[in-house]
Amino acid sequence: MKQAFLYFILILSTGLSFAQKPEFRGAWIASVVNIDWPSAKGLPSDQQQSEFIKILDMHKRNGLNAVVVQIRPAGDAIYKSDYEPWSEYLTGTQGKAPDPYYDPLTFMIEEAHKRGLEFHAWLNPYRAVFNIRTSSVAANHPSRLHPEWFVNYGDGTSVTKYFDPGIPEVRKFVTNVVRDIVHRYDVDGIHMDDYFYPYRIPGKEFPDQKSFAKYGMGMQKDAWRRSNCDTIIVQIQRAIREEKPWVKFGISPFGVWRNKSQDPRGSETQAGQTNYDDLYADVLLWLEKGWIDYVTPQLYWSIGHLKADFLTLLDWWADRTYGKHCYIGVSVFETGTNSVRKDPTQLPRMMNAIRNKKNVHGVIFYKSSSFKNNPNGFNDALRDFYFKEPAVVPAMDWLQNRK
DSSP states (O other): OOOHHHHHHHHHHHTOOOOOOOOEEEEEEOOGGGSSSSSSTTOOHHHHHHHHHHHHHHHHHTTOOEEEEEEESSSOBSSOOSSSOBOHHHHSSTTOOOSSOOOHHHHHHHHHHHTTOEEEEEEOSSEEESOTTTSOOOTTSHHHHOGGGEEEEEETTEEEEEEOTTOHHHHHHHHHHHHHHHHHSOOSEEEEOSOSSOOOBTTBOOSOHHHHHHHOTTOOHHHHHHHHHHHHHHHHHHHHHHHOTTSEEEEOOBSOSOBTTTOTTSBSOOOSSOIIIIIOOOHHHHHHHTOOSEEOOEEOSOTTOSSSOHHHHHHHHHTTOTTSEEEEEEEOTTTTSSTTTTOTTHHHHHHHHHHTOTTOOEEEEEOGGGGGGOGGGHHHHIIIIITSSOOOOOOOTTSOOOO
């Protein structure tokens, strides 16, 4: 059922202007465990392509101007790589190429650009094997070739293999993967999400004792872990600039940097885990130093949430961009799953707040497949109101122009 009339009333009541200024309008397209694309493992190449074209056409109709596509979900590749094997999420068997053969990344970039959509290549930096019990792992996977680079971390039947961020060779390897992508493909941006060190599991310490003993150099372990993350961000930015200095570098962190109870600079939140203390990602430092070009905090909570209110966090991030771009990560995938999310005013109120917030340059929605069923009429709202008029992606005046 369409909610267009409701959105019309809401928008009129805000006095929102539709005079279009540059605005980033993106959607995340996840490949891990076939969340968004491809819809299943082992689909014929023509069906994979057809599905992706339908996704792009849907987002183009909704007024988006960018897609953020996961091309390296777990030490693998949704493209032809000399560093890592073909992803099992394409063919069902890691290391097996699409049949008939095509390079999905070349195809996806070309199709996105045909529609005037920027293409940001989304990489998970350190996840190597999604589930050590069930995932397909090829003979040429890095974990087979360099087992000393990896550790297992998880609980019960869900144990993941990770690159150890404390090992210099690991950081060099991941940086070279990024350099290779930027060198060979016409991507508009490199994008990484919140998974640097993994989220803590109660009662389980991330098993990096060996690398800490070897490379810790007398540092406190938490500071050393943050330093490891800082180092790879600097290395990746340098590689991107050396290859194609117009390619953007963005991070999509967990929505809470630190709680104010932990740090006077933190937000008025009560998050159980934070970027700084648990994922060891000091995103504010990366912005302040200019090591990244944009930040997309994942503000997946509702307006009025008791421990992490959307509007509180929106204000907090908008005040801390350090002159870089801020695109807010908004959850569409939770729409309708609880009484708050069933409230059809939540997403419009979020959009209005984002649109009226200084230093916020756009929005990225998660997840792409959530749009298929027009949740609470949100597709209609985008097409008829918010994104009715096209907008260009905001320029970054500190980057060189594309050659």
